[in-house]
Amino acid sequence: MEEKRVTWAELYFDLVFVFAVTQVSGLLHHRHGWGELARAAVVFVPVYWCWVGTTVQANIRDVDNPRDRLGIFTVGLGGLFMALAVPGVDGARGVLFGAAYWGARLVLLGLIATGRGRVRRVWFGPYGVGALISGPLLLAGGLLDAQLMGGWARTAVWSVAALCDLSAPVLFRRLLAKVSYHPAHLPERFGLFLLIALGESIVGIGAPVAATHLGAAELVSVATAFVISCELWWLYFNYAADAMRHSLETAESQRDVIRRVFSYGHFVLIAGVIAVAVGFGETVAKPDDALAAGPLGLLYGGCALYLLAFSYTRWMMFRMVSPTRLVAAAAVLVLLPLMVRLPALGALVALAGVLGVLNLVEYHRVGRARRLDEAAIA
Missing domain, CATH: 1.20.120 (Four Helix Bundle (Hemerythrin (Met), subunit A))
Incomplete structure (x- = not known):
């Protein structure tokens, strides 16, 4: 298998998540209790999973073409909306957060479902879960009254959505075993996300x-x-x-x-x-x-x-x-x-x-x- 390289479109896509990581870390500034940590983790899961979904589909497909670049940029726009919603995610912007994630997952499902051969069947797996279960759950949580149960009702619904996303690769592991992956591409991509987090540490030092x-x-x-x-x-x-x-x-x-x-x-x-x-x-x-x-x-x-x-x-x-x-x-x-x-x-x-x-x-x-x-x- 020819070694797959990270595309310029993927690197541009990552810039959205530089901003998203900054917004998530902002949830913990001046609020360090266990409740705030739990909420920040629940918010970070869909942000991270949106990035993971895009990275995996870029690994199993040839995305260096206008159609897939536009798809990646559209998912990036969803990530940008999610990042903008993070500071007010406990209030009125919860709807924007949930809707942006659901939209991004629907785009990813469309990109995967129109693939060829075995890749097309992956949509029955974690991409289907994101588009048909966790995405609607995030939107439903955002529509809940922000004050209901002290805000924990929304967090509970979003926690279920996060667990659905995180458990999908385990539930559909046999299906995912049928897909061929490019082994050089994924380590590079995840290393780049870790660099984004380390970049946030530089911001935390200097700002x-x-x-x-x-x-x-x-x-x-x-x-x-x-x-x-x-x-x-x-x-x-x-x-x-x-x-x-x-x-x-x-x-x-x-x-x-x-x-x-x-x-x-x-x-x-x-x-x-x-x-x-x-x-x-x-x-x-x-x-x-x-x-x-x-x-x-x-x-x-x-x-x-x-x-x-x-x-x-x-x-x-x-x-x-x-x-x-x-x-x-x-x-x-x-x-x-x-x-x-x-x-x-x-x-x-x-x-x-x-x-x-x-x-x-x-x-x-x-x-x-x-x-x-x-x-x-x-």
Whole structure:
């Protein structure tokens, strides 16, 4: 199979989701309770799933043509409407959010259903669920009175819609096994979405500081947060990205790797980075202030979630644990309650230190394994 490359239309489509991720992270600024976290997750699922649906259909079809480009851009418009609705998603804009998602899913269903051969039958699977079940449920939730049950009625309906979307690849796994996938394209696409989330961490670092006094403490805080962002990038792109591509290329069941590692695993990875980005936004501009539990939980909890997600993906790919990342996640969680009374800069330095040690340990472990392999071949 000829290697499939990401098209310019897909990259342009991603720009919509740069804005969408910013809007979703905005839901957590200044509101850090468990209820707000749950609502942000429920809102993020359809945003993410809209992107996943477009990415998969671009993988199994040739989309570098005017018809499919227009289809991708139309889905992008739906994503833009969803992003615009996010700040008021608990109120009147809930209708716009649900209608935009349903419209995007109908477009994706049309693109898939008009395909050729086995691809055409995929519409009975998750694309049909999105267009015929979760999309209408999101619109129905948006039409509910925003004050009904304190707003939880809408969240409950949207949670059911999210579960329908997330469970569809499992329910239709046999059907999806009949589809041929391009193994080089999907790792690149999901890596690009993770870059979008990491870009949000840069916004979280810079935006709050840009309009404030820039003293030495603030500059050190910015530099430390940027180091953390770089360390998160290194953990994925220096080792994990190649392993994920290798797993997809060599797997007996590509369908299972796509579902477990990419669709589900990357949802957790990206959610962790978004939480860290929000934590930066609440931390960097006030390096001398002690952190409240909410921002500290987002910063450290998001980092721990990111590290734990790697252990999940490694087990799903190779049935192997990732001891270094499990230990680092445990260290982050142990440090979390100890950081409550420290200045924000101290919390940033401690987190950067844990991630720095983890990267150094993994660098030496990989280097030693490579030397042993070379010696065995020689």
